[in-house]
Amino acid sequence: MTPRRTPAAAGPRVAVVGAGSWGTTFGKILADGGAQVTMWARRPELAQEIAEAKRNSKYLPGINLPRAMNATHELARAMEGVDQVFLSVPSQSLRENLKAVRPLIEGRDIPVVSLMKGVERTTGLRMSQVIEQELRCDPGLIAVASGPNLALEIAREQPTAAVIASRSQETADAVARAARNSYFRSFVNTDVIGTEFGGVLKNLIAVAIGIVDGVGYGENTKASIITRGLVEMTDFAVANGAHPETLQGLAGLGDLIATCQSPLSRNNTAGRLLGQGYSFQDVVKQMQQTAEGLASVAPILQLAHEAEVHMPIVEQVKMVLDGRMDPRDIAPHLTTDDDTPQGERTNHGQADGGGALRRAFQRAFDQFRHGGRGAGGDRS
Incomplete structure (x- = not known):
């Protein structure tokens, strides 16, 4: 399957699951590239700070977040009508979080992107493998993002690059187009491993x-x-x-x-x-x-x-x-x-x-x- 296309003028609607330093930074990358971003934060007070004050003072002190960047502590609200989902939770809790994500996107052909850099301790599986197991989705709709990505430097809009990998070239291209702006460049490949x-x-x-x-x-x-x-x-x-x-x-x-x-x-x-x-x-x-x-x-x-x-x-x-x-x-x-x-x-x-x-x-x-x-x- 191939990802559903979104009109370029509107920018994709995306959800970022996880509002730590990297998740919030990637949400900013996407919003600055024109995407309509909703962050999901486990703690209601953090979601409120991001949505109203446009700050994440615990994880990104001193950084102003884009005005169009929204946040919620209700996962179902974050997933409403999204074209892409980005996952940025601790690797050892990914499987548990995916059990909650699955019924909210089941049957929808949308890219799911791992922002995590770990392997599952109990199984040795890579994050894309855990996603494939738990969501039972087309592997061609799974992508991973990696590269020299220190969150605070990017949040300060210091120029950097990343790579988006997926078994599907079309998925990698779609995600890379969303994750691209004046200070962040996404390259692509199909070597997920x-x-x-x-x-x-x-x-x-x-x-x-x-x-x-x-x-x-x-x-x-x-x-x-x-x-x-x-x-x-x-x-x-x-x-x-x-x-x-x-x-x-x-x-x-x-x-x-x-x-x-x-x-x-x-x-x-x-x-x-x-x-x-x-x-x-x-x-x-x-x-x-x-x-x-x-x-x-x-x-x-x-x-x-x-x-x-x-x-x-x-x-x-x-x-x-x-x-x-x-x-x-x-x-x-x-x-x-x-x-x-x-x-x-x-x-x-x-x-x-x-x-x-x-x-x-x-x-x-x-x-x-x-x-x-x-x-x-x-x-x-």
């Missing part, structure tokens, strides 16, 4: 960067982790069906750089607290918003084990989280546990020496040779 895993995996590397930052290590250490972290991200994503070029784009390298280097990053902040000696439980208590990387470490490592992908940086992050490694010991063990020289392009412990990456390139070449459209990359 790579786009989602890029957004998930960079959080784990950002936690590692935060840890070594909290310990007091310098730029060489952080640059080494970022670079080797990208290798881990690419190896893992490709082994799970992603296109390698997606990890070199906005959803991979772009998001990795932004998340690792910015104090606005929740995952970087969580790692920094761990590096300063706080326990995992203390970090969770101190964080006002969800750091998705903390919840994603265990399921990602389980998926890596099943795919026979070695992820030493992520493994060491888990050891710190579990209290089995002193944060100061994470950097000297960047990517190896012995003195055997390694090639730079892959991780020690992979039996095929990077064969998964080569096979992915071969798949892309074969697809091109037979006239198929490439699924990776960030195309405008």
